[in-house]
Amino acid sequence: MEIFAYSFMIRALLAGLMVAIIAPLIGNFLVMKRFAMVADTLSHVALAGVAVGLLTATQPIFATILLTVLSAILIEKIASKQKMPAETALALFMPGGLAVALLLISLANGFNSNLFSYLFGSITTVSSQEIYLIIGLGLVSLLLIGKFYQQLLFTCFDEEGARLKGIKTERVNLLLMVLTAVTVSLTMRVVGALLVSALMVIPVVAAMRVGRSFKQSFVYSILFAVLAVFFGLLGAFYFNLPAGGAIVLVALLIFAVASVVGRK
């Protein structure tokens, strides 16, 4: 295929496929916990990280990971101490992240094309350095999910029950939030900050329509995300479309098909 003749497309596919595996994995836990909105919130915080990167002329992904992880820890602390409902905490961080981003961007002399690539994704411009980072952090995330799979599942399914069975649910929640923050930062490079939660949630809800067990649903969600990334990139390459939008639209198409098939 012509698409594989270009090194930038191979890099895009590698980054996209890694993200397509991690994003729905984390998304499954978030949807089960009814906390999917945290991905959207952290993607707004991630924009502030991008702004820091642009302002300091450094690789934005480092500042993005740092800021989203810090925010994720804070959100979890606020929610677990029940100082305010989790939704209210998210409602503080979402505009807060955006406000910081806007201020920093204005200091960095306003909007430029680089910023738009983070807003809407620019997978085809992923550098080799970013590929290593995405694959490295992706593998670490996969290892952590594998190691703590049962605890994550039990805590998201029934936190009170898990705590009474001796699971340290605060630590498990914290791990999930940190993994979410890292995943948001990595996914942002593929589909853009505004569409991050799409890749974490749409394949999961599509899989829920056809899965006959959690395990099946888990596998389907990864398969759907991989299909969305692959065909989205293919569409973007051959029809000259923005990759992020194409990926999300393919994911939505899969959701529509799964909804029809799942009803039978």
Next chain:
Amino acid sequence: MKIIEIKHLNFAYQREKVLTDISLTVRSGDFLGLIGQNGSGKSTLLKLLLGLLKPKSGEVLLFGQRVESFKDWSQIGYVAQKSNFSSNGFPVTVYEVLRMTGVATEEIERVLALSSLQSKKDRLLTELSGGQQQRVFIARALLNRPKLLILDEPTVGVDGNSQIKFYELLRKLNQEEQLTIILVSHEIDIIAREVSKVACINQSLVYHGHPKELLEDNLIEKLYGQHHRLIAHTH
């Protein structure tokens, strides 16, 4: 053997007193019904028993240890009033609900057999009736052979036939497996029929003893007000 010992327990939310000077002992093999009207402090007492709240004064001992330092939670099985999963709709099978606790397959098979759920193990939780779902959560609570089972209003929203099977299972667990059970309920007639001891809470401990005597005294009025009386269920 004392499973639970509550000594002069007091609890308040800010200035609002919820529980006053509760002292109560639960012994091995007891089937205790904990009853009281809404707002009487039943749920608060449960949370204090499970270490989820800190008392203002007094203490709770679980298996002889203060609840604050109690670590061996595998000794206690807990079934909440309503699982937080019930309205989510995530596809999860009965087997997966039990497997996520990290126990071995043989132990899962044991509790499935005990709860008569073998034929349902590959079914989705959402496809089961309310009574069957509660049996799944009892099965989960029974993993690793706990010595104490605590159930918080377990039959709310469960149909009559399922309730019969549900209480049959609890009787079997109490009599054949010598499991100590605490059953929280507002269904006073069922409690009176099923349990071996009753504790009535109305901020303080109004009555603790045999359910028969509860029916003879005017305690129902004390607990629920003058307009309440006992009507026997026919099932």
